[in-house]
Amino acid sequence: MRLGSRSPDEFIKILNEKNKVIQNEFLIKILELTKMVDVKVMMGDSTITEQKTFDPKQITNYLEKLSQNLTDWSLQDVSVTNNEDLRRIFTKFEINEGNYLISGHISLQFHVLLFYKPLQRVIDCQKELAEIVDKTKNKETELSDNSDQFVLNKLKEMGYKDFDH
Numbered sequence: 001m002r003l004g005s006r007s008p009d010e011f012i013k014i015l016n017e018k019n020k021v022i023q024n025e026f027l028i029k030i031l032e033l034t035k036m037v038d039v040k041v042m043m044g045d046s047t048i049t050e051q052k053t054f055d056p057k058q059i060t061n062y063l064e065k066l067s068q069n070l071t072d073w074s075l076q077d078v079s080v081t082n083n084e085d086l087r088r089i090f091t092k093f094e095i096n097e098g099n100y101l102i103s104g105h106i107s108l109q110f111h112v113l114l115f116y117k118p119l120q121r122v123i124d125c126q127k128e129l130a131e132i133v134d135k136t137k138n139k140e141t142e143l144s145d146n147s148d149q150f151v152l153n154k155l156k157e158m159g160y161k162d163f164d165h
Contacts (some may be wrong), residue, residue: 011098034110036052036053038051040120042123060078072095076093087111089107
């Protein structure tokens, strides 16, 4: 957002008017691109739930397209920052106009909650892993019981008696 200046300079007055138009059009477009939709996501325990989100790639594409239309401007590529749960998509541009340097900075900042993409293969692998863990526990118990009995039998063969087991 740019705050207008109350300068009597005609150039500044024209700039203020153009800025209002740009801000309104930008706001309308960003609201359209960030419209929330329901998507299925997977939690760490493989449960599937619905969350509301928007596609940040649409913002990146929009800013790149906007930059392509700014001929004769000095441009900075669209950048994305990823700081834990905070994301920022932004670009900068500037141009000399007479005695003025006009610069712009457009950015969108948003928080993210990270989920897994629901893939049946992941769910199947997690189920298979749970089955392997269960079988391993059962075999460990069985092996422990069998080895205890084996030791008792060997001790009895060697003449030791009266074991409580």
